[in-house]
Amino acid sequence: MSKETPFTVFIEGNIGSGKTTFLKHFSKFENVSLVFEPVGLWQNLNGYNLLELQYEDPEKWHMSLQSYVMLTVLRNHLENKTDKPIKIMERSLYCGQFCYVEQMFANKTLEPAKYYVLQEWYNFIHERHKSQCDLIIYLRTNPENALKRIRKRGRTEESGITIEYLRELHNHHENRLIHGKFYRPAPVLVIDADSDKENILKEYEKAEKIILRDKN
Numbered sequence: 561m562s563k564e565t566p567f568t569v570f571i572e573g574n575i576g577s578g579k580t581t582f583l584k585h586f587s588k589f590e591n592v593s594l595v596f597e598p599v600g601l602w603q604n605l606n607g608y609n610l611l612e613l614q615y616e617d618p619e620k621w622h623m624s625l626q627s628y629v630m631l632t633v634l635r636n637h638l639e640n641k642t643d644k645p646i647k648i649m650e651r652s653l654y655c656g657q658f659c660y661v662e663q664m665f666a667n668k669t670l671e672p673a674k675y676y677v678l679q680e681w682y683n684f685i686h687e688r689h690k691s692q693c694d695l696i697i698y699l700r701t702n703p704e705n706a707l708k709r710i711r712k713r714g715r716t717e718e719s720g721i722t723i724e725y726l727r728e729l730h731n732h733h734e735n736r737l738i739h740g741k742f743y744r745p746a747p748v749l750v751i752d753a754d755s756d757k758e759n760i761l762k763e764y765e766k767a768e769k770i771i772l773r774d775k776n
């Protein structure tokens with residue numbers, strides 16, 4: 561691997577699975593560059609909160625949010641160059657397409673014509689730009705626990721999230737990351753993200769060993 565190409569890890573998992581906490585855990589390592597998901601942009605596009613609009617009226621707003629997610633995440637893939645040997649990124653272009661967009665299409669909140677536009681965009685990007693990825697870490701959690709965490713953190717836009725929605729998203733994560741039904745650019749390491757605070761550290765250490773291998 562050339563010096564300029566960092567060992568790149570995508571952190572994936574349901575809403576409330578602890579992706580942000582996982583990334584923050586790695587902030588103590590100087591040789592790791594962290595790329596957080598641009599949620600703030602989705603909450604304020606020229607004063608419009610697309611995240612809120614999506615939850616208020618999914619049929620109307622899914623397409624707008626998901627196309628903006630695609631753009632902002634692609635920007636994250638392309639623009640976050642680093643001299644550090646390791647890069648950890650929260651979610652990915654693939655996750656947006658194969659977990660969220662596919663889920664919305666399957667449950668019919670995204671009309672076929674809108675779905676095909678997003679699919680064409682995704683295919684176009686994918687053909688021209690292969691994102692570096694060496695490992696995917698799947699923070700696997702059961703939807704009930706994810707919902708408890710979402711309620712606890714109280715992000716206003718997410719107050720109406722239902723267990724059914726989380727179960728559907730969970731199934732899409734499982735289909736993709738465990739059963740290989742959708743594209744996975746790298747091998748998947750599964751972390752038990754249901755563990756309590758004490759045991760989650762052991763899970764993080766498991767990931768540390770693999771991510772930091774030979775890079776210290």
Ligand code: DCP
Pocket residue numbers: 573574575576577578579580581597599611614625626629651655656660718
């Ligand atoms: N979201 C979405 N479509 C996407 C990606 C995310 O609608 N393609 C929504 C789901 C959440 C919010 O954006 O309401 C943030 O998503 P994440 O689950 O990626 O981030 P969290 O901060 O919730 O993750 P975690 O709790 O694991 O740290």
